[in-house]
Amino acid sequence: MDAILIDTNIVIWYFGNYSKLTKHAENTVDDVVANGTVYVSSISIVELTYLAERKRVPIATIDKLREAFDDDSTSFRLANLDRGVADEVANIDRSIVADMPDRIIAATAKHLGVPLVTSDGNIQKLVNVETIW
Secondary structure, eight states: OOEEEEOHHHHHHHSSOGGGSOHHHHHHHHHHHHHSEEEEEHHHHHHHHHHHHTTSSOHHHHHHHHHHHHOTTSSEEEEOOOHHHHHHGGGSOTTTOOOHHHHHHHHHHHHHTOOEEOOOHHHHTOSSSOEEO
């Protein structure tokens, strides 16, 4: 696999408590970090900022992610919320995934044509988005 998108919680765990990932998710992320591209949706930065403001994640998590984006030698790339992603949101079933940030993340994976690494059970129920957990 040469590219994945990681959900916000995976960002938190990757840069923090890595042990919360399943072995399959951990192996997938490690492999793609070493050999491919790891996308993170721009909405994840917004979510991380909100969580840091509420003291639910350390600000260091956002700092580490930004450092990874700024260092061209890493595999981390920002996936922007652009017209293609915005249009794809309509294809993410709201009755299954009601939370808009989660719909945007799923739509980003669908738009990029890459699997989404997520522990979110609702996103995993989507038939039109490949997930890894």
